[in-house]
Amino acid sequence: MAGGRLSWAGLLKWSLSYVDGAGPSGAVSEEERRWLAEAVERHMMVDVVSRMREIALLMSTPPAVLEAQGITHDDIEDLLSELQVHVESIDMANDLHSVGGLVPVIKYLRNSNARIRAKAADVVTTVVQNNPTSQQLVMEASGFEPLLSNFRSDPDLTARIKALGALSSLIRNNKPGVSAFRLANGYTGLRDALNSESARFQRKALSLTHYLLSESHSDCSVFAQLGFPHLMMRLASSDDSGVREAALGGLLELARDTTLGNRSLLAEHDRLRRLLRGRMESIRTMTPEDLDAAREERQLVDSLWITCYHEPSMLRNEGLLVLPGEESFEQPPDVAGRFFEPMRRAAARRAPPVEGSDPGDGTGGGIVLLLGLAPDGRSNSPSH
Template identity: 65%
Template sequence: MAKEGPNWEGLLKWSLSHSDGTNSSRNLSEEDRRWFMEAMQAQSVDVIRRMKEITLVMQAPEHVLESQGITPQDIEDMLDELQEHVESIDMANDLYSIGGLVPLLGYLKNSHANIRAKAAEVVSTVVQNNPKSQQLVMEANGLEPLLSNFITDPDVLVRTKALGAISCKHPGHNKPGITAFRLANGYAALRDALGSESVRFQR
């Protein structure tokens, strides 16, 4: 479930009120307050820097990554890290700004099933309760590979994760998404999922 970015100011106030029961009402000096906020902002900058690094890796062709000794497992681990970063709605929206959304969507077509599944899981986090990122994914034609993976992928985990990402887009409030889902025979695929041998996929 996507979360709002940290409320550093609120955290600061809480820390002050709980750090010293005998002096909980003391005022923080402007210098200390500035230091605290700069430290927290620096942490945000570090996350953005790391997301940019991950974006560069996602943009690299598969054969280039292989030549550098980067394995599919390395990519999965990298996507796990990215997913943690985009749990903040602000960071999820920043992923588009730094050019990371399109290559992430490209991973939905990766030759490795586990990477396709993990990419769909990250997309789920990006769009969860986030209308702005939902719209950005639609504009980047991200629904098409998700639908394709849900309907035709031979790997049941990929199909499950793709459906999870589709369902996070609030289809009840997304008429273009509903239309695309219907035209792609998504409802027939949902019916077929009920007959799957995978209980997780049925759910």
């Protein structure tokens, strides 16, 4: 089967090279060239679906039968790697269930071999990423439960990290997935990940925490009660720049939540003030190259300081927030506002409408601006 795919790909390359003039010249029109390319692409697509069906059949075979046929764990891992390449196309990802491959992949999340569990999580990540259809299919096929279990308690760290990556892709922009994660007490799993010694695990956990905080301010109190502010303050001094930035981003989301007093809680915490001052002192001593690399961190430190203490940060005062040659993070100038300002001033000076006129019918003293499109897409301009 693989040989068939290669021969068709070679045929396409050979044919196009002749059309491009690398071989003998022929009277091949652009339409014929396009037809050939489309024909090869259609055949290769059918070939991929057939190959996915073959892999699904192999993965559905009982382990004892595979072992009797000489199929090793390495072979299974290779099959999963090949399958991951195929499902990078969103169409192929959505076809995985119909060809019988999704359920076997989910079953491999419980395999006794840690590398196979990790690789199966990789496949799920690719299948569900930015793909609501496959997110729903994985949830319906009970893929959430083994991912959560592996994330929280797999003895192999790599398998835990891969499971967290798959969970993160599964529940993003997926309300049922977020609800399932919340009900299953997944937040304590995130807290455990932040307490780990793995910077990679910490980054992934912080990324998902930041997403959950930004999506639902009602969760801010839960994260605060679970001790996330203290953990993120500790990680904001990490030697890993990605961990530092993610931790600062999480703290900023908590500080922006005014409904439950998180901003006051953080602002009154001496540890946060010392942390931010320490980060600013570190930034002041950076080389130009390090300053450039720490652009996002500079912005986060400044935003967090202003949000909590309502005053410019040391970075802003010393010109370290935006370096020469960098674009400003400030709001762009209000060009449209300046354009319409004379009209606004004229309207403010205008006398009240005469008695008996309706201020809202456009016939009194008001100016009616009929610009742009109405909500239904039709022009608001008067007909002529």
